[in-house]
Amino acid sequence: MNLLKVWLPFAILLVFIVLFFFGLGNDPSYIPSVRLNKKAPDFNLTTLDQELKKPSVKSSLSPKFWDGKIWVLNVFASWCVACQIEHPILMKLAKENPKIKFVGLAYKDDPNKTNNWLEKNGNPYSKVLVDSKGEVGIDYGVYGIPETFIIDSNGIIRYKNIGPIQPSFFDDHLAPLINN
Numbered sequence: 001m002n003l004l005k006v007w008l009p010f011a012i013l014l015v016f017i018v019l020f021f022f023g024l025g026n027d028p029s030y031i032p033s034v035r036l037n038k039k040a041p042d043f044n045l046t047t048l049d050q051e052l053k054k055p056s057v058k059s060s061l062s063p064k065f066w067d068g069k070i071w072v073l074n075v076f077a078s079w080c081v082a083c084q085i086e087h088p089i090l091m092k093l094a095k096e097n098p099k100i101k102f103v104g105l106a107y108k109d110d111p112n113k114t115n116n117w118l119e120k121n122g123n124p125y126s127k128v129l130v131d132s133k134g135e136v137g138i139d140y141g142v143y144g145i146p147e148t149f150i151i152d153s154n155g156i157i158r159y160k161n162i163g164p165i166q167p168s169f170f171d172d173h174l175a176p177l178i179n180n
Helices: 002-023 048-053 081-096 111-121 135-139 169-178
Strands: 071-076 101-107 127-131 147-151 157-162
Touching (some): 048 127, 071 081, 081 101, 081 111, 101 111, 101 135, 111 127, 127 135, 147 169, 157 169
Parallel strands (some): 101 127
Antiparallel strands (some): 147 157
């Protein structure tokens, strides 16, 4: 009985030490996505231009619009502080890589505020889609914004970035897809 009293706390402590040790090797910002390596969810959304100019005319865009092309879907909003951090990087990437289509998804944002924000900060997007209710964001598994998805020429999501993209985003994630 005395042996149990001595060794049981030691064994429990050892288990916690092992769990802690292996937990340190994990990236705490990594959140797995069930959408990776699967077809990008379909949607039908209006563009920002359509929302501002002719709200009664509702033609829409879907992922099929970019079939055969690698494209980047960046989920952002004018009210998002972290989006302001990544915006200069997006501007630079779009300018340096005109063949890549950067698509903005204005998530739960007022179209007028989105437009004002893009006029003030610049617009890196070939298209800006309006997701006022956040339904497309939910379909893509958006946890919080900004989030960025790389969709290959077959419409498959190949990468998901949670939070602001880093300057190494192109070299680390886009370039390998382009060079394949």
